[in-house]
Amino acid sequence: MEAPPDNDVLWARSLHFTHPDGSPGLSGVTLAVREGEILAVSGPRGSGKTTLLRCLSGLEPVAEGEIWFNSTPLHTLGPANRERLRRDRFCWIGPEPALVPELNAWENAALPLMLRGTSRRRAKTTALEWLERLDVGEAARKLPHRLIQSERQRVSIARALAPAPTVLFADEPTAPLHRADRGHVLRTLTSAARSHGITVLLATNDPETAALADRTVNLLDGRPVRTVHLPEVPDAEGRAACSISV
Amino acid sequence: MLDLRLTRAARPAVQLRRLLVAAASAGTGFLLLSCLGYALNHPEAAGSGALRLAWCGVPAAATVYLALAVARTDPGTRPRPGLSAIGLGPARLMVISALVTALSTLLGSLVALSLFLYLRGDLTKMPFDGAAASFLAAGKSLPLAATLTLLAVVPGVATGAVALALRPRDPQPVARPQRRYLPFVRQAGGPAVEGRTGEAEAGGAEGAPAGEDTPRARAGATGARPAPAPGTDETDGGAPAGLPWAVALVATGLTAQAYAGRTPPTPAFTFTAVPSGAGLFLLGWLLTAVGLILATPGLTHLCGRLLQCARPGALRLLAGRGLMAEATRIGRPLGILCAVTAAGYAMTTLYDAPARPFGPLSALGALVVAGCAFATLLTAAVETRQCRTETTAALLRLGAPVTVLRGAAALRAFALLAFFAPLTLAIAALAAFPLTR
Numbered sequence: 001m002e003a004p005p006d007n008d009v010l011w012a013r014s015l016h017f018t019h020p021d022g023s024p025g026l027s028g029v030t031l032a033v034r035e036g037e038i039l040a041v042s043g044p045r046g047s048g049k050t051t052l053l054r055c056l057s058g059l060e061p062v063a064e065g066e067i068w069f070n071s072t073p074l075h076t077l078g079p080a081n082r083e084r085l086r087r088d089r090f091c092w093i094g095p096e097p098a099l100v101p102e103l104n105a106w107e108n109a110a111l112p113l114m115l116r117g118t119s120r121r122r123a124k125t126t127a128l129e130w131l132e133r134l135d136v137g138e139a140a141r142k143l144p145h146r147l148i149q150s151e152r153q154r155v156s157i158a159r160a161l162a163p164a165p166t167v168l169f170a171d172e173p174t175a176p177l178h179r180a181d182r183g184h185v186l187r188t189l190t191s192a193a194r195s196h197g198i199t200v201l202l203a204t205n206d207p208e209t210a211a212l213a214d215r216t217v218n219l220l221d222g223r224p225v226r227t228v229h230l231p232e233v234p235d236a237e238g239r240a241a242c243s244i245s246v
Numbered sequence: 247m248l249d250l251r252l253t254r255a256a257r258p259a260v261q262l263r264r265l266l267v268a269a270a271s272a273g274t275g276f277l278l279l280s281c282l283g284y285a286l287n288h289p290e291a292a293g294s295g296a297l298r299l300a301w302c303g304v305p306a307a308a309t310v311y312l313a314l315a316v317a318r319t320d321p322g323t324r325p326r327p328g329l330s331a332i333g334l335g336p337a338r339l340m341v342i343s344a345l346v347t348a349l350s351t352l353l354g355s356l357v358a359l360s361l362f363l364y365l366r367g368d369l370t371k372m373p374f375d376g377a378a379a380s381f382l383a384a385g386k387s388l389p390l391a392a393t394l395t396l397l398a399v400v401p402g403v404a405t406g407a408v409a410l411a412l413r414p415r416d417p418q419p420v421a422r423p424q425r426r427y428l429p430f431v432r433q434a435g436g437p438a439v440e441g442r443t444g445e446a447e448a449g450g451a452e453g454a455p456a457g458e459d460t461p462r463a464r465a466g467a468t469g470a471r472p473a474p475a476p477g478t479d480e481t482d483g484g485a486p487a488g489l490p491w492a493v494a495l496v497a498t499g500l501t502a503q504a505y506a507g508r509t510p511p512t513p514a515f516t517f518t519a520v521p522s523g524a525g526l527f528l529l530g531w532l533l534t535a536v537g538l539i540l541a542t543p544g545l546t547h548l549c550g551r552l553l554q555c556a557r558p559g560a561l562r563l564l565a566g567r568g569l570m571a572e573a574t575r576i577g578r579p580l581g582i583l584c585a586v587t588a589a590g591y592a593m594t595t596l597y598d599a600p601a602r603p604f605g606p607l608s609a610l611g612a613l614v615v616a617g618c619a620f621a622t623l624l625t626a627a628v629e630t631r632q633c634r635t636e637t638t639a640a641l642l643r644l645g646a647p648v649t650v651l652r653g654a655a656a657l658r659a660f661a662l663l664a665f666f667a668p669l670t671l672a673i674a675a676l677a678a679f680p681l682t683r
Contacts, residue, residue, distance in 0.1 A: 098637070
């Protein structure tokens with residue numbers, strides 16, 4: 001086994017993944033993520049973006065291929081060690097803000113810190129600072145069901161950023177939002193990541209979102225491609241043949 | 247056919263829950279048939295027969311409640327958004343739930359009938375050397391219509407209750423006005439109406455009654471939400487209402503018992519022969535039980551609040567807030583279990599040494615009621631777990647250790663046990679005190 005270059009924080013080689021039901025997931029993805037960069041993983045729905053992020057973050061065990069995180073071979077770790085790594089080094093933002101419904105906003109944001117053993121006072125201070133920075137400081141004491149969707153998503157971003165992770169996995173973080181909220185949320189996310197040197201993997205199928213990243217990797221049917229230009233669809237195949245006037 | 251296939255293709259745990267419903271229904275059916283047999287054997291003792299039949303209401307109610315809880319947790323009848331288009335919409339799912347319930351309860355009734363006929367000696371000979379002849383009515387022919395009517399009671403009521411509880415409703419959460427018992431709170435400009443999403447989502451049988459769907463309540467759902475006072479943490483959507491009333495009921499019940507126990511030295515009464523002076527006493531017990539059941543959601547909420555007070559860490563925070571959020575769902579079955587336990591404790595104290603021990607039928611009835619109460623509580627716990635699947639998945643994705651989640655669940659269970667066991671025993675001791683003096 002060959003260790004990856006030093007400046008890559010996350011490195012995957014010829015990653016293959018098949019879903020438990022046998023449907024193909026990834027076929028031969030090789031990818032290197034440098035420290036502190038924002039890498040967009042782009043591609044249409046079903047191209048394997050989420051699967052790639054889940055594999056890289058250790059949520060799914062990899063059958064074939066290698067994943068290295070800072071010279072730790074992720075593909076050889078057991079579930080417990082991957083869970084610890086996820087807790088200590090990684091953070092995840094999903095398309096839905098999966099907040100714990102019975103905790104209010106700042107408690108939600110402070111939860112990962114408290115799970116790592118930080119004292120309550122310090123966790124609260126950090127969480128409140130991040131909520132302030134993401135423009136949801138007003139809502140810090142409200143329960144999630146009293147917030148609107150974009151506020152909830154910003155709380156979940158604060159929750160991901162508060163423990164200062166090494167790598168942040170963002171799986172279509174702006175999918176359920178309108179365009180105005182989308183831009184706001186993305187800008188806060190990217191600027192916070194840049195100012196704190198957090199590496200971000202951003203899965204998106206929106207070219208505008210991908211434009212905010214340093215680099216873009218295009219996926220198509222589970223493998224990286226240079227361009228995603230598909231052949232033009234001829235308009236309404238067989239329309240003439242089926243037309244009743246023929 | 248579809249519901250038969252859905253019934254068959256379920257996991258063992260689900261089948262076990264349905265079998266529990268069938269067993270409870272069998273026990274209740276057997277008790278009802280025994281009442282019929284007693285009445286056939288003793289046509290002169292109409293009052294005693296009616297009393298026995300009235301006592302059967304308790305196991306029947308417990309069975310229906312269990313059937314309702316099991317139907318709510320049935321994964322085969324969960325809403326399936328993808329299958330709504332092919333006709334498996336909410337209404338059809340409600341029909342399927344009701345049919346599955348009817349199937350399991352009818353199975354139980356059939357078992358009860360077969361057992362009863364078998365014990366009557368129609369097939370072989372009298373059991374227990376003829377000791378049970380008093381309620382089996384061996385020599386008499388069983389009236390068909392009465393038998394069928396009695397056996398149809400539990401399936402009919404359970405099916406109706408399930409259909410009513412799972413009837414299709416709009417997914418939009420129904421706003422329930424916060425009940426305030428002090429009129430001046432409303433006038434003082436306090437938030438009289440408060441949308442409680444958690445409760446409305448949890449809503450099963452306890453959905454908002456029609457009378458509460460006032461324009462004011464609807465305005466509360468859509469209009470301005472009452473903001474919490476600045477500087478205070480909003481920790482919960484609202485405590486379950488009714489704790490003051492429940493405490494008042496318990497106090498009234500205990501007082502009634504004390505009063506009834508004070509005037510005449512009541513002889514130890516049995517299920518089948520209640521002396522005339524014991525009416526007030528029974529009323530007191532009933533009030534205490536109802537009060538205890540009504541008080542439990544509020545007390546569960548209080549228990550969760552106590553668990554998460556004073557600078558909690560992640561474990562206590564998750565455990566306490568979870569308990570506060572699920573107070574109604576867990577609290578009702580827990581209250582019923584507490585009431586049943588208290589009643590059982592009081593009975594054993596009363597029947598201690600001099601009086602005769604439990605007969606076989608009382609033992610069966612007690613077993614059915616206690617088993618149903620316990621199974622309902624476990625089923626409610628399963629329902630809670632099903633509802634929190636997404637939250638648990640999110641926590642695991644955050645990297646929360648599984649030990650923290652299990653520890654939170656264990657802490658919750660321990661807190662409930664530590665809070666409610668002494669309370670139940672105290673109420674039982676108070677309830678039994680006037681009689682044992």
